[in-house]
Amino acid sequence: MKRLLAAWCFLVVFSSVQVHAQTGLELVCSEVVAGEGVTAVRPLSDFFPGLRGTPFDTPVFVMGDGARGTEGAEAPPCAAIVAGTHANEIAGVLASYWIIERCRVPEGRLVVVPRVNASGATWSLQDASGPRFLELGSRTIRYGTRLSNPAQERLADPGSFVPPQASGNFPALAGQEARNLNRQYPGRQDGNRTAQTAYALTLMLQAEEVRIALDLHEASMTSSLVWSMITRPEHLDAAALAALDIEDETGVSFHLEDSRDEFAGYSHWxxxxxxxxxxxxxxxNPAQPTDDPTIEQLHNAAAPLAKRVYVHLCAAKALIANAADLLQDAGALRIEGFPSSVEEVGRWLEGTL
Amino acid sequence: MVRKHRFVARVLSVALMAGIGVLQVCAQGTVPPSLQGSFLQPGYITSAGQTSDAAIVKVLANTRLKLGFGYDIAAKPQSIAGAKTLVLVLGASNKGLGAAGLSLEQDIERVKSVIAEAQKNGVRIISMHTGGTARRGEASNQVIELCVPVSDVVVVVEGGNNDGFFTDLCEKAGVPLVEVASISAAGNVLKSLMAQQ
Known part of the structure; x- marks a missing residue:
């Protein structure tokens, strides 16, 4: 009987470990299928092996010409689109899935990291043991949380947290913010898994010689951040030109915010x-900040998911185009396959496109 | 009988005047004919409250509309030397104030000094609010209340005037208000205000 009990315990623990050991690669690849525009898929752990085999490892989809420019020739510019920093901010994740599945990059290169914090997609505020799932036509996606899963971290949360390169007088944040990926850049090799993910992404951006990078987020309906773009002062012109293009295409008027040193640890800084x-x-995102599971996402009257995804895609197109135009020494970067209407995105989400 | 007709005529004329006044304040996207082409070059853009929306107005005016305005988000009185039109982009931004190393009070003093310089030199003022509800709130309202009464015209993008704040201020100050549906439409208004070169 004791042996039977021991065997049962072993099986329970083993199966639990198996579930927890699912890497972010498997998680993301269960939600998105690479389209013909994807030329390579690499694990983020290629850039920092410390993530290999963990739930934090996540795929990097490379699109367009993977080769660097030959010596003496103008290197094709590379842009990056990063989403899923906060796994409850799903419109950015879906926008990056659209790009992976439907876009092509005839000139230049694009890298897409659709769920950069895959661990955040493994749990929800309502259920620490698993994420919520959203059924979107034939697609099912996870609705996770803002922070990494504490059960998957290698270090316990500190009592308080200060971003890696913050200035000396930077006010300490709550300890759980150590699991907020967008406070951990440029990351730490010896930090918790969230810090290591930030470190790996920083190494990836450098190795891929990325010149333009977007970080796609969502905010609660009442936040002043809604419909905003944040960038350092030297890139405000590109953001401003993009804001006008986005308004022309979607009718949404964005406002701009400055990034500065008080945003230590944030991507844009x-x-x-x-x-x-x-x-x-x-x-x-109408469900934020509590991630209210009763909020309908797909056909939400105030902020329908298709519109949010469409605006993210228009923002990606406009920001990359305008930022590339302002890069003095860059070659051409051309991305094709963006949607032409919010209805097209709606049909894609519902699986009828 | 004649008295009665006079009374009716007075009532009608008062109603007509009031109607014109309301129209001047409320007509969607319509620039009062008296203001069309009445603002002279060169123009100069600055913020009131350090909103980065000033950068949008700058690219709208200069990159899209080729108006060639000068620009400094934190312009000082000497910055507008030679300008004949001053465009104030309204909205307080904590991030913007922080980036400029200014408190709201310091920026308000800066804007007051720029306005004083403009008034001293007969520079006409266009105030623009493009940031919607995100650029409304106690701090933004302070700069709006400072700038609207000294403006020759106010242009507001939909959302920023949901509560009628601009309408009330403009009516009290007798300043024409032009409400538009988008930032691009605000650009069209700006272009129509400027005299052809």
Whole structure:
């Protein structure tokens, strides 16, 4: 009987470990299928092996010409689209899935990381043992949380947290913010898994010679961040031109915010230090900030999901085009396959396109 | 009988005047004919409250409409030397104020000094609010209340005037208000205000 009980316990623990050991690669690839525009799929752990085999490892989809420019020739510019920093901000994730499935990059290169914090997609505020699932036609996606899954971290949360390169007088944040990926850039090799993910992404941006990078987010309906783009002052012109293009295409008027040193640890500030034109884009999510599971996402009257995804895609197109135009020494970067209407995105979400 | 007709005529004329006044304030996207082409070059753009929306107005005016305005988000009185039109982009932004190293009070003092310089030199003022509800709130309202009464015209993008705040201020100050549906439409208004070169 004791042996039977021991065997049962072993099986329970083993199966639990198996569930927890699902890597972010498997998780993401269960939600999106690479289209013909994808030329390579690499795990983020290729850039920092410390993530290999963990729930934090996540796919990097490379699109367009994977080769660098030959010596003496103008290197094709590379842009990056990062989403899923906060796994409850689903419009950005879906926008990046559209790009992976439907876009092509005839000139230049694009890398897409659709769920950069895959761990955040493994749990929900309502259920620490698993995420919520959203049924979208033939597609099912996870609705996760803002922070990494504490059960998957290698270090316990500190009592308080200060971003890696914050200035000396930076006010300490709550300890759980150590699991907020968008406070951890440029990351730490010896930090918790969230910090290591930030570190791996920073190495990826450098290795891929990324010149323009977008971080796709959402905010609660009442937040002043809704329909905003945040960037360092030197990139405001590109953001401003993009805002006009987005308004022309979608009718949504964005406002701009400045990034500065008080945003230590944030993508738009820290990626900018690498010489990258970095932009953070915010659309509204009606379920935030509590991730209310009763809020209908797909046909929400105030902020329908298709509109949020469409605006993210228009923002990606406009920001990359305008930022590339303003790069003095860059070659051409051309991305095709963006949607022409919010209805087209709606049909895609519902699986009828 | 004649008295009665006079009374009716007075009532009608008062109603007509009031109607014209309301129209001047409320007509959607319509620039009062008296203002069309009445603002002279060169123009100069600055913010009131350090909103980055000033950068949008700058690219709208200069990149899209080729108006060639000068620009400094934190312009000082000497910055507008030679300008004949001043465009104030309204909205307080904590991030913008922080980036400029200014408190709201310091920026308000800066804007007051720029307005004083403009008034001293007969520079006409266009106030623009393009940031919608995100650029409304106590701090933004302070700069709006400062700038609207000294403006020759106010242009507001839909959303920023949902509560009628601009309407009330403009009516009290007798300043024409032009409401538009989008930032691009605000650009069209700006272009129609400027005299042809």
């Amino acid at each position: 820290e990626w900018g230090k690498l010489g990258i034109s970095a932009f953070l884009v915010e659309t509204p």
